[in-house]
Amino acid sequence: MLSHLAQRALERDGLADVSEKVMAHERLTESDALRLFEANDLAAVGALANHVREERHGDLTFYNRNAHLNFTNVCVASCKFCSFARPDDRAASEGWTMSLDEAVEKVLAKRHLGITEVHSTNGLHPDLPWEYYVELPRRIRAVWPELTLTFYSAVEIHFFAEKFGKTYEQVLTELKEAGVATLPGGGAEIFAPRVRRKICDDKATAEQWLEVHRVAHRLGMKTNATMLYGTIERAEERVDHMSRLRALQDETGGFQVFIPLAFHPEHNMIGKAFPKPTGFDGLRTYAVARLFLDNFDHLKAYWVMIGERLAQTALSFGVDDLDGTVLEERIYHMAGAETPQALAEPQLHRLIRSAGRTPAERDSVYRVLRVHDGAARA
């Protein structure tokens, strides 16, 4: 039940019809989503999103024990929001590329940490051979078969297909055979061509990004979906973005989680013109996403990006997943994120518990491994 206070506030905002649809589990239109964005009533819209969140997941809040592997920051693309990419491997440009041995070793060295997933997204390197990308998961899996490999964003998959003369299906099939289980959701940015032309005009288009995920879903791979907010996009372009994801999800059911990502302004080409989106914008975006994306099970706040306090707050605005312990993240930290490099599991539990929620460790396809509903650890 939605509280009287929430009902009254939504009526006051002229959102009674949207609220009724949500309560009746009816689908919201794009214009409904736009009205939710424009209502500027965080308390009321948040309460409605929280209702949906609790209806789906109760108090459970998901996380996993994961690490990131960014094996190269050398990138042929020139996305204007990016602080991570460098044009080449020369020391002067701060570019780096790990050798295959180094990358494998980097992952295997974490074996004793009890992680269940490695998440890898990287620059579009001009020279690395196809064998590198296939050998990496294959060699990791040979030694550590239980580890789930969430490897290569759709932008990278598209890049491989073009560079190595393969279809998406061939690329994905080979990677799947090599041990890649799921795809991360990166590189979606904003689908609207107007925005894409301005902030990332030389990488996979919206259609190509969506097609990679469509093929992955057809091959039985689960994937994630992201949206980069806070650059030059308008509210209706965020809604359009989510709408395209919702349509593909209707078709395939292969997305497991939606992850809005806040633009980080430091050390990149457009940071001066566009300050970091405020926390209000983030909370509002989570809430609208939870209400609009009725066919997505999960909504993730990536704490590395928005900070622990806001991520914790987001747990009452629709969010049910906080990503994970995230060892060795580099992309956001190079864009000025001041969050710690990793959160120990007890810290993550405390963050979740002090928001009145119950921590639930999940695997990479959202199966619950353990519900931590006992008393807090000392």
Add this chain to the structure above:
Amino acid sequence: MPKIRATAVSFLNARPLTYGLEASDRIELRLEEPSASARALEQGEVDVALLSVAAVAGTDWEIVPGIGIGADGPVTTVLLAGEQSPAIWDEVFLDTASRTSHVLSKLILDSMGVHPRFTPMPAADGLALARGTKGALVIGDRAFDVRANQVLDLAREWNHLTHKPMVFAVWAARPGVLSPEICVEFQRAAATGLGVRTEIAQAFARERGGDPERYRRYLTHRLRYGLGNFELEGLETFFARAAERGFLPPTTLRFADDRIRSRVPRRASSAGAIDAALQRGAAGERLDAGEAELLDESAALPDLLLAADARRRALHPDGVVTYIVSRNVNYTNVCSTACHFCAFYRPRGHEEAYVLSRDELAKKIEETIALGGIEVLLQGGLHPELGVEWYEDLFRWMKRDYPSINLHALSPEEIWHIARTSELALDATIDRLVAAGLDSIPGGGAEVLDDEVRRRIAPLKCSTDEWLAVMRAAHRHGLKSTATLMFGVGEEARHRVAHLTRLRELQDETGGFTAFICWPFQSANTRLAPGANSAHDYLRVNALSRLVLDNVPNFQASWVTMGGGVAQAALHGGCNDFGSVMIEENVVSAAGTTFAMDSDEVERHIRDAGFVPVRRNMQYQRLGGAGA
């Protein structure tokens, strides 16, 4: 399924509990005289009855949790009336309607050392006979018409005697009748009824005559319909005292849901009571301590935000969020108090100990003016050697050289300390500081105004009463101040609520608080164990405070400790002010908080959250031109 049969009295005070039952398809209600209700329940004619609490004594009946009828001050409808002072009464006529009031009359008169003879008598007759050394008990709606020389309001007397609320009536049932669903049905009915008290009062005035506004205030300001921890303590005390004096048999309260009694979070079982308290708070009605504790412990964050946002909309309907350009200057870090939560202080002689020189201060003030600042917030440690003369010299110098700057200085702790160091009375100290140029005082050092907590976290600091005494004196001298709460130091809901109600009482008395701000204890570099330094808790406590502090006009969002995003959420959960831009703030940053914003960034946050930024001064007057 057969309907549950319930009975209640037709008194006005019962109507908010019964109103919502008229439409119930599970409960059938009939109305009778109070004494008849208990008999009907005893004889199995009904399943549930709204009973005077004394009727429950010695039975195995179960009580519906979360709701009842009580008061934590004057109730106006349970009165002892007479011509002469009760001290000389030798006979009291007891209205036959309620046994609880009989017992209460005896307990109150007993506590006054008065031991009259008690004679049962219908109320109208009793009142007519209450002449000379005779008094009469009058209860219920009849009491509205009592005109007598001497009137004792028994709920007020009880509250003075025990410092606890009095509970007069509860829903009671024979064992096994009350399923969780039926309890919820009664609680929902109460929530419904409490929402239409204005209408109930109007209907009652039409039936009976009289002033509907008076009846409304009776229902909203006198009576308490929550049955929380405070009320349960009141009820237990009542039964214990009555048993001790032999007025009632020893009684163990039984609840349909015994979790209420064990005082664990009551989210599901008292949903109706929570909803009712939220609606009352959202409507600007005064929450009592029991309701505030219930909300603190059990209300969901989204609902707290909505209720507090409703208050903010009512108090500040124009969508303006104010902020000030002020600089926090910590004139010394030498402090003799050594609070466990403080990372800022240094003992005298420590290599990092300092007292700012005039030159250093002048530089800071000039920088502040250059940045558009209109105020300096001057706070420091409790330096054992700085007496009132040192401050007088400092203030006179500042006011002479920088007359445009508002001098917002010295927390109550510091003023108390200066008075002690200078061997002056508090009033004289404040007099001299004001004469030297002090304009207003910050509300820091309040921490949690409960001595149980203060003794643990800041054993050398002034007590709750001392802190309040400084504020009272300052307000009397015309100084305005802010009020604060630092939570998350291991205190419980009851301590936070006590803090808020104490501030509220003082504000009722003086009206001197301009604003309230709270933040969680920041744990890095201090000796207290990391507490719940949680944004979630911050938003909860802030919203709850907005509801309880119904008489404090402004609420500041604490972006300095929580970051801009959480502070924006607080603007949608009770706050109407974004505090100050950051020029300097040593105390919090020493404990590891690193947020900083200039005025452009403050205004961007305010605008982005949907509000219009406007600069203000310490009195919360808006300054023209800036920020529009």
